[in-house]
Amino acid sequence: MDKPVIVALDFADDFECINFLNQFPKSEKLFLKIGLEMFCQFGYPFVHNLRERGYNIFLDLKLHDIPNTVKRTCEMIAKWDVQMLTVHASGGAEMIAAAKSGLAGSKTKLLAVTQLTSLGQNELENELQIPLKSADYVAHLAKLAFDNGADGVISSALEVPMIKDATSSDFLCITPGIRPKSAQVGDQKRVATPAQARTLGSDGIVVGRPITQAQDGHQAYMNICKEWNK
Ligand SMILES: O=C(O)c1cc(=O)[nH]c(=O)n1[C@@H]1O[C@H](COP(=O)(O)O)[C@@H](O)[C@H]1O
Numbered sequence: 001m002d003k004p005v006i007v008a009l010d011f012a013d014d015f016e017c018i019n020f021l022n023q024f025p026k027s028e029k030l031f032l033k034i035g036l037e038m039f040c041q042f043g044y045p046f047v048h049n050l051r052e053r054g055y056n057i058f059l060d061l062k063l064h065d066i067p068n069t070v071k072r073t074c075e076m077i078a079k080w081d082v083q084m085l086t087v088h089a090s091g092g093a094e095m096i097a098a099a100k101s102g103l104a105g106s107k108t109k110l111l112a113v114t115q116l117t118s119l120g121q122n123e124l125e126n127e128l129q130i131p132l133k134s135a136d137y138v139a140h141l142a143k144l145a146f147d148n149g150a151d152g153v154i155s156s157a158l159e160v161p162m163i164k165d166a167t168s169s170d171f172l173c174i175t176p177g178i179r180p181k182s183a184q185v186g187d188q189k190r191v192a193t194p195a196q197a198r199t200l201g202s203d204g205i206v207v208g209r210p211i212t213q214a215q216d217g218h219q220a221y222m223n224i225c226k227e228w229n230k
Helices: 014-021 036-052 067-080 093-102 121-126 134-147 157-166 194-200 217-229
Strands: 005-008 031-034 056-063 084-088 109-113 152-154 172-175 204-207
Touching: 005 217, 014 036, 031 036, 036 056, 036 067, 056 067, 067 084, 067 093, 084 093, 093 109, 093 134, 109 134, 109 172, 121 134, 134 152, 134 157, 157 172, 157 194, 194 204, 194 217, 204 217
Parallel strands: 005 031, 005 204, 031 056, 056 084, 084 109, 109 152, 152 172, 172 204
Antiparallel strands: none
8 A cells, every 4th residue: 555645534514525525636546534523424325435436445433442342343344345444542452353353354454543643741641640651652552552463553653663663664653643834733732744754654644624624625635745755
């Protein structure tokens, strides 16, 4: 798989989303992330529709439940022919392994979310009461995901070198929290530019608002791809 720029489709309605996609030439082979906002409203038919149109799909459901429930859910998703699926690494070793076994026989890559990019050191210590440096917590969760069969993790680009050291160079690091220099950071805490993410060894970047809320979404996407592929 080439290193993709994955567009996060965080739209309130499907009409707005399809209008957004129609800005792109048909030849543009987009990699799209369907997250909770759209999946909760439009479910599997929406995923199926976008697969039929030839898009690669990252289904970002961030599953986090008991192993049996996660396994059964993954068995269902395994039939959907999506390229990537997320679970929370903090669901534990057994849950990650259960997710992987649920996906058996499919080509869907299992990605474990480490520490959300919207959480910094302060939130980790004071809200979640995790007495670790953020980087150590991310490395710990990445190792847990690696040891239990995940294909990769979701983390900030800033942590990629450390994750690859703690796991393996081909363990996928897909990184949201991407902000071109001119973009607003918003609710993200651990951010990097597309160029920084590339230099740090990220295997793919996830970008939402800097593209979906731009005046010209296609141009914003092209600019980010240019910086990413430099
Ligand atoms: O799993 C994710 O994709 C994810 C994990 C994470 O730690 N941080 C994070 O921002 N994301 C997702 O990546 C996207 C980032 O969107 P923007 O902040 O608008 O670029 C959103 O759809 C988030 O749900």
